[in-house]
Amino acid sequence: MKVHFKTYTILDGSKRTLVSHVGDGSIIKRFDKTPVPKQPQDVVCPHFLELKWAYGCPFHCAWCYLQGTLRMLPGKTKPRFKEYSRILEHINAARARALYFQRLPFGDLEHW
Numbered sequence: 454m455k456v457h458f459k460t461y462t463i464l465d466g467s468k469r470t471l472v473s474h475v476g477d478g479s480i481i482k483r484f485d486k487t488p489v490p491k492q493p494q495d496v497v498c499p500h501f502l503e504l505k506w507a508y509g510c511p512f513h514c515a516w517c518y519l520q521g522t523l524r525m526l527p528g529k530t531k532p533r534f535k536e537y538s539r540i541l542e543h544i545n546a547a548r549a550r551a552l553y554f555q556r557l558p559f560g561d562l563e564h565w
């Protein structure tokens with residue numbers, strides 16, 4: 454399974470080549486939707502890798518936008534796991550390839 458890399462601008466303005474996604478990105482994918490802040494008052498949301506092994510939530514917080522996001526699924530917000538063999542396949546690919554290339558100083562661990 455292929456591990457994909459991409460060059461990102463990180464919060465201190467430097468560039469780093471980091472994992473963008475593993476395989477089709479259905480299990481491991483970097484959240485990179487938010488822009489790098491330009492002004493001190495801009496929102497700071499660092500890009501991080503998501504491990505998307507399950508979805509749903511057993512709670513029903515009134516303010517939660519996920520309640521609406523999952524409303525079209527047959528089980529609505531009921532928690533569900535993805536197929537275990539797929540999860541393991543993606544994690545093992547990441548462990549075998551990506552972690553080796555991403556030994557970062559301790560302060561940068563939030564990017565992995």
Ligand code: SF4
Binds near residue numbers: 510511520
């Ligand atoms: S905020 Fe949403 S995702 Fe979080 S616990 Fe509440 S219902 Fe679940």
